[in-house]
Amino acid sequence: MPSARQAAVQHYDEMRLAGGLARAHYQPLEQWLASMPPERVEEKRREADLLFHRVGITFAVYGDQAGAERLIPFDTIPRIIPMNEWEMLARGLRQRVDALNRFLHDIYHEQKILRAGVIPAEQVLTNEAYQVSMIGLELPNHVYSHIAGIDLIRHEDGSYYVLEDNLRTPSGVSYMLENRKMMMRLFPELFARQPVQPVEHYPGLLLRTLRDAAPRQLREPTVVVLTPGQYNSAYFEHAFLAQQMGVELVEGADLLVKDGYVYMRTTGGRQRVDVIYRRVDDPYLDPLAFRPDSLLGVPGLLSVVRAGNVALANAMGTGVADDKSTYPYVPDMIRFYLGEEPILANVPTWQCKRPDDLELVLDRLPELVVKEVQGSGGYGMLIGPTATKAEIAAFRQRLQADPANYIAQPTLSLSTCPTFVEQGIAPRHIDLRPFVLSGDEVRLVPGGLTRVALKEGSLVVNSSQGGGTKDTWIVDAEAAPDEPSESSPNPLSDASKSQSQEQG
């Protein structure tokens, strides 16, 4: 792990080697870009802008009053990952999500990991996301986080790191699907040059995963998507997924609890519901059990969950596992439950609640990234290298006032990918969120959502902070006709190398 100071200067270029030559898996795209007259590239860009602008208008006029839906900017240059690299990532993702689900089952049952002292018990049991009501509850396949979004970044040496686990209600998968649809519409010829792995079957896999979660043995359990409503920022995604899966999109008021079951109110009377893919946060799910002022939930829902008559996906209480204070322990979880070494690395993390760590963090504040333990969406964080002295001083006070609320990490240099900007094509920092589905088996589509920080030099990719998205391609580079001579520049695991040799 290089020091933070270096990291702020260097970064890994996804497309090009140090000498400027395109990496093997980017060569077809580069040739295509080069073969296109600039005015044609510009024309395509305008066409893309126009198409998205049109969609954008449709979204923007949504609610004039509350929560107007914005369009997340889309970049037309895809982010490309070679197949062997993806296979390594996929193995790492399966391993990590498997361990996290085992951890969740454990802390709501025997608590072996706490008794073994691998993770401090108070850290877990006093966490506000820990759901006492989940204790002892048996879930099908012991799966708690049926849909997980794992944020990955790539450091300057090209190796991947897990930045964050999202185990509650991760969003963004609709953009992964829409981006692909848009790319195939705009540049069909590009897909002929390289075999790009499909992602379109995601909604089908999601439906199967949700059905796997059904508490009863049914041939066709009734699945619904529960949304906070049309003014929620992710409403588009909720409606999109419900439509793609062919299930009802319900709001809290559409559901009722009666005689130990959950029903939805339909024109044909009450209809029993078996699985709720809920996009409503834990505290709002049941006003009788949690926040009494919540209008988004279903009174009595918790009692039905407890009785095992309805399944929630994700289950309640998963937040304790994706908390930033739990994050540093995930590699140990993998070792503890699976007896394996983690395939995907964690970013080194200092926990400010520890006096030694706090001292070190305060000392090096201008080089570090400091985050709130419960924060998300890029809010409430300090990026030392880009912050002003005043901002650092202000943050230092907040940190000293409540150290346990913060963790710190070295400033990682996110990798860059060519991106269309005002001045032409320029490198911009990116990350990757693949989605892992856990049911009777673990299911992944090859790819994920690539987010891009559109501001020059910015490392914040969150859409709430001006980030955009790219289509993400997993390509079988070995299958490409013009195999370049230079070897893969990435220090990948031995496993992936042997994989390439087998195929080569």
Added chain:
Amino acid sequence: MLSRVADRIFWMSRQMERAENMARILGVTSNLVLFGNHEAQGQNLLAPLTITGTAEAFAAQHDKLTLPALIDFLAFDQSNPSSIWSCLRDARENAHAVRWQITSEMWETLNATWIELRGFGRRTMTARRRSDAARGELSLADSVGAEATRFFDWVKDRSHLFRGVTYGTIVRGEAFNFSRLGTHLERADNTARILDVKYHILLPRVEDVGGALDYYQWAALLRSVSAFETYRLIYRDQIFPIKVAELLILEQRMPRSLAACAAQVNASLERIVGQNDAAAKRLSGELFVRLTHADIEEIFQSGLHEYLTDCLDDINELGSRMQRAYLGTV
């Protein structure tokens, strides 16, 4: 289908129909005030408020009943829940909430309508002219002008477009059924109200039935429900009040008649499979049968106003029963 979704679709269609009917009433009223003495003008201006039951709400906001004030209140006033503006806003809002259960063409039609609506200059039709009228520079009738007529035609066009798009794109299922229910229940309600109020104005005494009175006023009434040409076609005669009533109440071939609307409502309800909907279906069937077999002479003998009031009560009750059977809380 989820009750909430069905409810939104029902009201979306109902509000669009309501906007169209309001535009029809106002369009005809704008024409009618060109004629008659001061008293007749006053009656004609009051009629739209009586028909929509908004006379009190109007009086709370306006001192004087003038055509520009009337149009302002019934077409553009955002605080009046049955103004054209409010109906188009609510129809779009309902469509937005269920845009994944209706076709994209339906949503886009209502969304575009809402966007275009905001391009119409409310002031060019009402506010400026109102001050002109106050100074006595223009007569009431002049003060509305072509812009308002263009606006009312536009509302009708948008409603026709929405209905056509719905009919031409939506899958034949519950969404279609509830959309049709909303349209025809609202239309039946509107036709009954127009006829009741206008008949009262045009023909206060029962003895006058059968006489050919003010031709222009009767023609205007027919035009307000797109029935002028139909009257000519079916009766091939001059306009007699009793025949107008027969056409608007009992004529199955006239798509805005009470009988035709009741037939559509009944057919839509029969396609819907529900629980606890026997009461709604029974009333719908009764209304349909009653209108199918009624005789206009008998209706007049027992009183047209009473007959229409009964119909309006039934339509209202039917709406409540449907709400309980399908759309409300189970």
